[in-house]
Amino acid sequence: MPSDLRQERDRTRSERRRIDVLDAAERVFVRQGFHRTLISDIATEAGVGQGTFYRHFPDKRAVFETIFDRLVDSLFAEFAGMSANLPSDAREYRDASVAALRRVAQAVERNGDLVRMILRETPTVDHSLEDKLASLHDGFMMLAKSFLDHAVNEGFARPCDTEIIAQAIVGMGTWTAHMWFSGRAPDVTLDHLIGEMVDFAFQGISAR
Amino acid sequence: MPSDLRQERDRTRSERRRIDVLDAAERVFVRQGFHRTLISDIATEAGVGQGTFYRHFPDKRAVFETIFDRLVDSLFAEFAGMSANLPSDAREYRDASVAALRRVAQAVERNGDLVRMILRETPTVDHSLEDKLASLHDGFMMLAKSFLDHAVNEGFARPCDTEIIAQAIVGMGTWTAHMWFSGRAPDVTLDHLIGEMVDFAFQGISAR
Amino acid sequence: MPSDLRQERDRTRSERRRIDVLDAAERVFVRQGFHRTLISDIATEAGVGQGTFYRHFPDKRAVFETIFDRLVDSLFAEFAGMSANLPSDAREYRDASVAALRRVAQAVERNGDLVRMILRETPTVDHSLEDKLASLHDGFMMLAKSFLDHAVNEGFARPCDTEIIAQAIVGMGTWTAHMWFSGRAPDVTLDHLIGEMVDFAFQGISAR
Amino acid sequence: MPSDLRQERDRTRSERRRIDVLDAAERVFVRQGFHRTLISDIATEAGVGQGTFYRHFPDKRAVFETIFDRLVDSLFAEFAGMSANLPSDAREYRDASVAALRRVAQAVERNGDLVRMILRETPTVDHSLEDKLASLHDGFMMLAKSFLDHAVNEGFARPCDTEIIAQAIVGMGTWTAHMWFSGRAPDVTLDHLIGEMVDFAFQGISAR
């Protein structure tokens, strides 16, 4: 039945349009921020009429949320194959940390501006989006915490309030990423940066 | 000449009005964020007409910047008497850190919502305000760095890339403060939180 | 490609809308003057929303200038075929003057209110529009002067400061037109009026 | 009784204030035109508070009208002693015309900007002010007409539609004055200008 084929093709074309709009919105949000962006900016950037925007999204907030979700998914995909086997001594733990950070850094590097935009804009878009971002942070924190708990249990990390420390570590990382992608970080290689931060996390600043 | 007296009184009253408007704006910004706040919201909250708003500020952005500056000044005032004598051994250094963090925490505690609002909204208001906030962060980072450099020079902190570590520490602190004042931090006392963070910063997570 | 057709049709329709707004503005300006006219008055008169006004003109001043230019163009079009052959004796000169005035009068008659409005309002709209009107007057004056110079050179007008006299004649004409279209001129036929003015311009008031 | 004296002095002071405001308004109107002038501009220029403005005038229009009337009065005062004895031959008539124009020119010269402002702004302020200006023109026209009628009756002016000619002459004069005070008139002496215009009015342009 050819109409099936046609429906299929139409759906595909529509889906492509939707993604065009999404990509355009992302570029504009990155460039101008959420609040300075007009629907017409997005439509123009996407090369479509404003009406077409409304065929795919109910409003600006919805596109933003879709972009947010898309980013989160792509970051989580990056993590998928990662936490396979837990480290069994301090050395392995450290190596795993460095490897994980490198992987994240690479993942984020490809669209650092996007990440920065999301971190900057999300909390001012909406209360519910602010919460969503918070859960995301919580998710990372839980991940870090479970890593840490494991290490403590295995005896190659000292006992501590792992929730607080996990929180601190995530904060440290997020912040540093923010700086790095703003170009406001010290002018060093990414490997050096990661190395210093892991050393700090493992040994702190104290001599010995 | 009685008109001198009158001018004086008028100036005082006008100054009070200005502060009323400023305080009202602060409350509304905290409640609704910068972008959802209308001039009329501020005027209503202050219990004055819209025209009165414009008598004291040219626009919403200007009030925001004034609130920002006022906060920065009040935080700096808190720091004024602090960095008197530098610590001369590791223990003193740790104690000084705890004391400093307590002091900052207390200073911020009184208007945690304001701090959170400023941290959240500022980067989306304006490019120039975003920069202003960045310099502020830089300032804190430099402070932390000089502390750290001192400790390294004195030999009670291990040699490291103090700029990176200072950045990380400031990030960690800011982030944790953010969490704390959102009520999304673990449910512990402030002293415990500070203690854990300082321990982490000094010894890291490693056993021994 | 049907979109070409559509673009064409859209452009035509838009152009028509623009002219609707322009015509409406003209009517309102004539009725209320520039300063008493609100954008909403124009939109209402045109039967469109306020937003539509702004789709076609940036502000009230711009519509005014467009109306001004449109009038000037239409008046100049009237003059186009006129100054073909210069008169070669006093009688021809007088006949040519009468003919020219009749022609102008007819051209202006069709929209006397508009002309009056433009003469009245333009100098208060804007400095640049005031200047534009002044150049227009200058243009007319130069035209009159060249006519006069020719007559003097040919010997059927007495030697005189032709610039001053040209200025005076234009003033006389403009003024009389103003009066005529306000309904404040003496109650005579246009031909009589023109005849008297031309006689005056040729012979002055003196007996003989 | 000293309170009489005091009342008297107060009245005088109030009257002086009123005139200060009036003078200030005049300067501002000349500088900015009626519509661009704010009450606060006038008050500032007068060096008084805005409240004081309202003590003396109900609104901007009223000050304008007062300035208008004041100008008219001062011009009429200038004419008071003028039309004493009517001329009895053509030569005298011409001399009288030149003398009259010189006198008017001098009167106007002292405040040419004011006259220009009044001529420019009045018709756009108000319908009733427009009418008032029209009556003024009518007054001048009637004056000119009666002069002209006399001359015709005495036989040293040719018979003509004196109303039309009077209108034309007034228009010519007003227009030329306008040009002159805008600095857009030919660069000649006032006497030359007047001479040319009177010659034109008496003999027209025709040779012989």
Added chain:
DNA sequence: AATGAATGAGGGTTCATTCAT
């Protein structure tokens, strides 16, 4: 009487959203 801070109605302008084509 003089002041000028306070007011808020009024008018300009923007822009999300609709809808005829």
Added chain:
DNA sequence: GATGAATGAACCCTCATTCAT
């Protein structure tokens, strides 16, 4: 389905006018 002109609610800002001091 796509378009973009049209719309008008919503918001910013001005400024004539009032009135407490």
